[in-house]
Amino acid sequence: MEKQVKNEMKIEFLSKSANEAFARIAVASFASQLDPTIEEIADIKTSVSEAVTNSIIHGYSNTEGIVRIKAKLYENEIEIEISDNGAGIENIEEAREPLYTTKGNLERSGMGFTIMENFMDDLSVESIVGLGTKIVMTKKIKKDTTTYSI
Numbered sequence: 001m002e003k004q005v006k007n008e009m010k011i012e013f014l015s016k017s018a019n020e021a022f023a024r025i026a027v028a029s030f031a032s033q034l035d036p037t038i039e040e041i042a043d044i045k046t047s048v049s050e051a052v053t054n055s056i057i058h059g060y061s062n063t064e065g066i067v068r069i070k071a072k073l074y075e076n077e078i079e080i081e082i083s084d085n086g087a088g089i090e091n092i093e094e095a096r097e098p099l100y101t102t103k104g105n106l107e108r109s110g111m112g113f114t115i116m117e118n119f120m121d122d123l124s125v126e127s128i129v130g131l132g133t134k135i136v137m138t139k140k141i142k143k144d145t146t147t148y149s150i
Contacts, residue, residue, distance in 0.1 A: 003074045003075070003077070004074065004075070005072050005073070005074060006033075006073045006074060006075065007030075007033060007072070007073040008070065008071065008072040008073065009026075009030050009070070009071050010068070010069070010070045010071075011023070011026055011068070011069050012066050012067065012068045012069070013066070013067055014064055014065075014066065014067075015055060015056045015059070015060040015063075015064055015065045015066065015067050015084065015086075016056070016064070017053075017056055019052070019056075019067070020049055020052045020053055020056065021049075023048055023049070023052045023067070023069055024045045024048045024049045024052070025045075026069070027044060027045070027048045027069060027071055027080060028041050028044055028045045028048075030071050030073070030078075031044050031071070031073070031078045031139075031141075033073055034073060034076065034077075034078060034141040035141070036141045037142075040139065040141055040142070043119035043120065043139060044078065044080070044119075044120075044139055046115060046119055047080070047115065047116045047119045047120050047137055047139075048069070048080060048082065050112040050113075050115050050116050051080075051082040051112070051116060051135045051137070052067055052069075052082060053112065054112050054133075054135075055067045055082065055083075055084040055086060055133070058086070058087065058089075059084040059085075059086025059087055059088075059132065059133055060084065060086045060087070061086070061087060063086075065084060065085055065086055066084070066085065067082065067083075067084050068081075068082070068083045068084070069081065069082050070083075076140055076141050076142070077121075077138055077139065077140045077141060078138065078139050078141065079136065079137075079138045080136070080137050080138070080139075081134060081135070081136045082134070082135045083132060083133065083134040083135070084132045084133055085131065085132040086132050086133065087129070087130065087132075088127045088128050088129040088130055088131055088132055088133055089125070089127035089129070089133055090129055092125050092127055095113060095125075113125070116135070116137055119139075120137040120138060120139050121138050121139055121140050122136075122137060122138045123135065123136070123137045124136045124137075
C-alpha cells in the first residue's frame, strides 16, 4: 500500500549562506504539523542545514545558483528532498565517509553526510558531475502514546 501524502511544499532560493537559516526554519515549521518532539525537530533542522550548506559550499562553490527543497508529510513521517544544479559529486561513497571534505581550507569538518545519516531514518544521494545533486531524507515522527491516569 502506497503512503498517502498529507501535505507537501516546495521552496527555492539563491545559494547564499544567509538562506540556510531560512531553509532550516521553513522545513521545521512545515514538519511541526506532525507534532514532533523538540529532539525530532532539532534533528530535522540540523539535517536540512547540512544538506543546504553542502549545496551552497560544494555544489555552487564560487557561483550562485538555486537550491530547491520539496517536503512531503505522511501520517507519521516527513520526506525532505534538497537539490541543486551545481557541480555534482564525483564519488558519492567517498563523500559519505566521515571527515571527508574537499574544502579543508574552509575548515569544513566533512561530517555533513554522517550527521544527516545519524539524525534521519533514511538518506539517499543521487548526483551527476556537472548537473547537480539530490538528497532525499526521511524522518519518522514517533507519536507519544503515553497515557496518564490520575
